[in-house]
Amino acid sequence: MPPRAWVVALLLLSALMGCATKAPLLTAGAVPAGGLPLTAEHTLTAGDVFEIRFPFSPEFNDKVTVGQDGTVSPKLTGSVAVGGLTLPEATARLKTLYAKQLRDPEPSLTVRSYAPEVVWVEGQVAHPGVIRSEFPLTLERAVTQAGGLKPGAQGSEILVIRRDDAGHVRAYRAPLAPAAGAVDPLLKSFDVVYVPQSAIGSINEFMADYVKNLPFAATYQIVPTNVPTPVLTAPQILARPP
Numbered sequence: 001m002p003p004r005a006w007v008v009a010l011l012l013l014s015a016l017m018g019c020a021t022k023a024p025l026l027t028a029g030a031v032p033a034g035g036l037p038l039t040a041e042h043t044l045t046a047g048d049v050f051e052i053r054f055p056f057s058p059e060f061n062d063k064v065t066v067g068q069d070g071t072v073s074p075k076l077t078g079s080v081a082v083g084g085l086t087l088p089e090a091t092a093r094l095k096t097l098y099a100k101q102l103r104d105p106e107p108s109l110t111v112r113s114y115a116p117e118v119v120w121v122e123g124q125v126a127h128p129g130v131i132r133s134e135f136p137l138t139l140e141r142a143v144t145q146a147g148g149l150k151p152g153a154q155g156s157e158i159l160v161i162r163r164d165d166a167g168h169v170r171a172y173r174a175p176l177a178p179a180a181g182a183v184d185p186l187l188k189s190f191d192v193v194y195v196p197q198s199a200i201g202s203i204n205e206f207m208a209d210y211v212k213n214l215p216f217a218a219t220y221q222i223v224p225t226n227v228p229t230p231v232l233t234a235p236q237i238l239a240r241p242p
Contacts, residue, residue: 045189047115084190089165121146123195124153138184161192
């Protein structure tokens with residue numbers, strides 16, 4: 001579905017639910033005040049089925065299904081994580097892998113079956129666990145679907161944890177009640193929303209331990225990110241382990 005159609009559908013859902021906060025009309029990859037990059041496109045999720053076609057090497061055409069851990073296993077490449085990626089991001093990742101086997105590969109990806117996006121909400125919420133949604137979720141709506149914050153939860157210290165298009169795991173501070181002028185960010189499939197009970201002093205130290213419990217396959221480099229508010233530039237990388 002085109003990005004514009006996703007945004008329109010999300011806005012219609014907001015009207016039906018009577019929500020006062022509207023989804024941000026920003027382009028994919030934009031960084032609003034608060035620092036969490038947005039995406040207005042469908043992101044690949046568990047159960048999505050897509051075809052991979054090669055215009056000049058049709059014998060390598062393939063059809064794969066995204067697994068519960070966000071991976072697929074196309075011919076020639078073996079297992080590769082695509083969960084949470086947009087179609088262009090997944091195409092770029094697969095092209096890099098196919099280039100090791102084929103000369104000048106130009107894979108074309110087409111989604112044939114869409115599944116509900118999955119987001120995990122953990123920590124100090126009434127009903128932690130997986131949330132499945134036919135529409136892209138915003139942070140506020142995800143927390144609401146998880147039953148809302150428990151008394152004493154640190155809504156200003158929420159972390160959104162995701163893999164970027166390079167496969168790195170990043171953590172973004174995303175307060176539930178952002179500063180004036182900020183927007184309620186759209187989440188990506190396979191995002192983990194963590195609501196802490198107390199303030200997180202060091203994202204690096206927290207992630208070094210928490211990444212072991214992530215619900216998706218996290219055999220990736222951890223790149224914790226902390227972006228002060230407000231900010232409109234790309235997220236600043238705080239640490240890159242050797």
